[in-house]
Amino acid sequence: MAAENGEESILNHAETLAAPPTPVDKIFDKCFRTLTFVFTWATVLLLAFIVFRIGGQALPAMKEYGPGLLFSSDWDVNNNQFGIWPQIWGTLYSSLLALVLGGFFGITIAIFLTQDFLPHKLEMVLKNIVELLAAIPSVVYGLWGIYVLIPLLQPTADKLHSSFGWFPLFSTSFSGFGMFSAALVLSIMILPTIAAISQDALRAVPRRTKEAAFGMGATRWEAILRVILPTASGGISGALVLGLGRALGETMALAMLVGNSATVSLSLFSPASTLASLLALNFPEADLNQTGVLMYAACTLLLITLVVNMLGTLIINTTTTKGGER
Amino acid sequence: MNETKNNLLQLPNLERHPFEPRALKSILLSTITVICAILACVPLFSVLVMLIYRGGSRINLELFTALPPTAFQFDGGGISNAIIGTLFMVGIAALITIPFGVLAAIYLAEFGPYSKIATIARFSAKTMSGLPSIIAGVFAYAIMVITMGSYSAWAGGVALAVLMLPTILLTAEETIKMVPKRMKEAAFGMGCTPSQSMTKVVLPMALPGIITGVVLAVARAAGETAPLLFTAIFSEYALEPNDPTASLAVLIYNYSNSTSENQLELAWAASLVLVVLVFILNMVSRWIGSRTRK
Numbered sequence: 096m097a098a099e100n101g102e103e104s105i106l107n108h109a110e111t112l113a114a115p116p117t118p119v120d121k122i123f124d125k126c127f128r129t130l131t132f133v134f135t136w137a138t139v140l141l142l143a144f145i146v147f148r149i150g151g152q153a154l155p156a157m158k159e160y161g162p163g164l165l166f167s168s169d170w171d172v173n174n175n176q177f178g179i180w181p182q183i184w185g186t187l188y189s190s191l192l193a194l195v196l197g198g199f200f201g202i203t204i205a206i207f208l209t210q211d212f213l214p215h216k217l218e219m220v221l222k223n224i225v226e227l228l229a230a231i232p233s234v235v236y237g238l239w240g241i242y243v244l245i246p247l248l249q250p251t252a253d254k255l256h257s258s259f260g261w262f263p264l265f266s267t268s269f270s271g272f273g274m275f276s277a278a279l280v281l282s283i284m285i286l287p288t289i290a291a292i293s294q295d296a297l298r299a300v301p302r303r304t305k306e307a308a309f310g311m312g313a314t315r316w317e318a319i320l321r322v323i324l325p326t327a328s329g330g331i332s333g334a335l336v337l338g339l340g341r342a343l344g345e346t347m348a349l350a351m352l353v354g355n356s357a358t359v360s361l362s363l364f365s366p367a368s369t370l371a372s373l374l375a376l377n378f379p380e381a382d383l384n385q386t387g388v389l390m391y392a393a394c395t396l397l398l399i400t401l402v403v404n405m406l407g408t409l410i411i412n413t414t415t416t417k418g419g420e421r
Numbered sequence: 422m423n424e425t426k427n428n429l430l431q432l433p434n435l436e437r438h439p440f441e442p443r444a445l446k447s448i449l450l451s452t453i454t455v456i457c458a459i460l461a462c463v464p465l466f467s468v469l470v471m472l473i474y475r476g477g478s479r480i481n482l483e484l485f486t487a488l489p490p491t492a493f494q495f496d497g498g499g500i501s502n503a504i505i506g507t508l509f510m511v512g513i514a515a516l517i518t519i520p521f522g523v524l525a526a527i528y529l530a531e532f533g534p535y536s537k538i539a540t541i542a543r544f545s546a547k548t549m550s551g552l553p554s555i556i557a558g559v560f561a562y563a564i565m566v567i568t569m570g571s572y573s574a575w576a577g578g579v580a581l582a583v584l585m586l587p588t589i590l591l592t593a594e595e596t597i598k599m600v601p602k603r604m605k606e607a608a609f610g611m612g613c614t615p616s617q618s619m620t621k622v623v624l625p626m627a628l629p630g631i632i633t634g635v636v637l638a639v640a641r642a643a644g645e646t647a648p649l650l651f652t653a654i655f656s657e658y659a660l661e662p663n664d665p666t667a668s669l670a671v672l673i674y675n676y677s678n679s680t681s682e683n684q685l686e687l688a689w690a691a692s693l694v695l696v697v698l699v700f701i702l703n704m705v706s707r708w709i710g711s712r713t714r715k
Contacts, residue, residue, distance in 0.1 A: 113611045124614035131528035135542045142545040148563045203457040232644025234673045235692045239468050283464045314447040344553025346647035371555045378651040393559045404551035
């Protein structure tokens, strides 16, 4: 009874904030909810519109040249002959090279940062440094590549070519601009992505799994190589696939360093060209017909990266949920 | 004695010797790891040192106030129009994407997190975040440059917006989700409508996280070159939003293989300005992020 009286006195208090929503509030609520709903739809439609718009612009060229354009290597603007096979090759080859290098360094750094090699403070410093690598704009990497990396690589590359010229990887002389310099810069650019996602995967490995390995008398590296890495392999492969996705779409560093010559060659020192750099260099001065072909190339690039990225997200999603249940 | 005991219990030899092969292998691998980690830091420091060494001498008032020099002008000149152009286009992109991204994030986090459209939108945003930046440029070219008939700062802003949207949306969703449920329920208990609890309680609490996402997206957009190459291209004159517009990133690209030593120096100086800008933005976002975690 006394409590009821107390409640009443609070409710009767003139300055209470609690109040049922007024009609204006309800209308505002409705509008606000609709607005958020509209923008959610807009996100989906934007992606659809991007694909649709680029696809639409590419359609005439697709009809005219068909899939043959993907596998032809002639690029002759005057005779309206186009082929983007060298660019597709260059995109895939440079990305894979970058993935091998960046993947090795990225995973090694992820292990270094997660397996108690360093005191926590130093770990954070190194983690920040690696993240800052990702913050440097790619055009700055391109500039750095031209004036720092290429002169640095020149002597080693010349030596490799003169001693191992018979080996397909070193079969062309090094002119500076080419696959090797481009892939090296590309690997620096994808390293932070791979390192960051691999770290998440390695941190998700349950402590008891690790301690079980140590309890069996495993050395630190036996535990890492035979227990921790296999357990985290799902997340790490996702990291590699997403790194590959970044490498495939990277434009500026490649346009500045790859040499932009439509060559298909296994050699690391040969100049090459990629889909993204083809777009970057030819779009500004393209006529209508050429724009169609470039849109076709953009479509191809879009398709490759979409597939790779979806694959990566899928791998990470499936493996991390499993990791959580374990 | 010890050995027989071990044999009886069938225990493996648990003693470690510093020079047995497996211990040596462990040491070797650790060394390789340390070397790899140091090697990975080299590019960052090399870039920073080179930027200061080659671009530092041009950091003066003229750099920030003068227009770019022609190829035949052997000294002087600045990058004022590129700085303003970058800020202008990133500003346009932010104006488009902040309301867009935050409103969509509110729906994804709060009003319909498990609805079908939310799942599709989340997937779209993740896919867009992996979109090659040049594709954003191609898209802006197709919708803005072709329809307007000329290169413009607006087209550049739209291209950057496509790149910024996923970052802003996804980080905003994460931070809105992290606001404790009891705060929302307290608001409901006071008779708030869901929108009122969102705008008056949840958003103010999530604001630092949202700002972190925005700042990161801005930092990334400021350094993007590929989407601007054929949407805003470049100009040597002061900002005119309806005409081609200069930006720091495209200036660096255009001057990077210039034969004019003066322009090349400006490219390094512009890189230094850009990297300092991007680093400051990154630090700011980290600072906000770390402050809110406490």
